[in-house]
Amino acid sequence: MIKPVAYKKTLEGKSNAHLLTFNDGRDYVVKYFQPGFEKTLANEWVAYCLARYLGLPIPFAQLVEIPPEFSAQYPELSQMTQTQFQFASLYVPDCFDGHQVTEVPAISNNENLAGVILFDYWMCNRDRTRKNIILCDDTPKSYRLWIIDHAEVFASFNWTLQDLETLPITILKSATHQIMAYFIEDEQKFSEQLEIIQTLPIHLIEEIVALIPEDWQVTSEERKAIVTALVVRRKRILKKLMERFIKRVYRPIHEQDK
Secondary structure (H helix, E strand, O other): OOOEEEEEEEOOOOOOEEEEEEOOOOEEEEEOOOOOOOOHHHHHHHHHHHHHHOOOOOOOEEEEOOOHHHHOOOHHHHOOOOOOOEEEEEOOOOEEEHHHOOOOOOEOOHHHHHHHHHHHHHHOOOOOOHHHEEEEEEEOOEEEEEEOOOOOHHHOOOOOHHHHHOOOOOOOOOHHHHHHHHOOOOOHHHHHHHHHHHOOOHHHHHHHHHOOOHHHOOOHHHHHHHHHHHHHHHHHHHHHHHHHHHHHHHHHHHHHHO
16 A cells, blocks of 8 residues: 655645645545545545446545554644545646636547536536546647546535435536537437446445445445445436436537537
8 A cells, every 4th residue: 555755735625635745656635534524535435436437537546544643744634533544536737627727629538528427417426516627738739638526426525314315316507517518429428328337237336335444434324325326326317317418408509509
């Protein structure tokens, strides 16, 4: 397991993320367990593993241990709750968030965009803002898009059992989804991605949830509820949400562009 060697800075945002350098020579965005944001790390872990399996453009991540003696050197870290594991996502340098780019001429990995949108609907991610994508120069006239920050999947960073049973079934208000939709050339891509999500092995979902560290305070009942929510949404709800998105968002964008 990689180990931290240097603290760089605290990053913007309410999830209290910190940029650390590890002994593999790379920088990672590290999130600690926080009271009041109890489900943030579990959300990040589940979303990362599923997105990675689906081949979506998400930076590599892993569980890491930050020794207490390391955290004690820095006031920003010493106040954090010291669970055994923290969530660390590889920092992608020399990129911009969606707010920093005034014009996007093209997205080089546009084949992933329908999958990202459906993934957000499946996970009930209501926080796909322009700050939660990053755009990296790929060619002189295109960007490569990455998705980051999944602290608020399942509609909240501190959801309850009842919340998982009553997740919203509505079109998400996301200007970022609209930007993505513009670059999706064929609406058939949505159906293709839907089939991939719906055929993902349930045992994989169960295994990912089972690997949530114990001290992240996710009970066995909540773990079962996560699996149930994901299975129910992909089987009974996701197709309907996809069809609504295509009708209300995707087609109007492309009809206007003709």
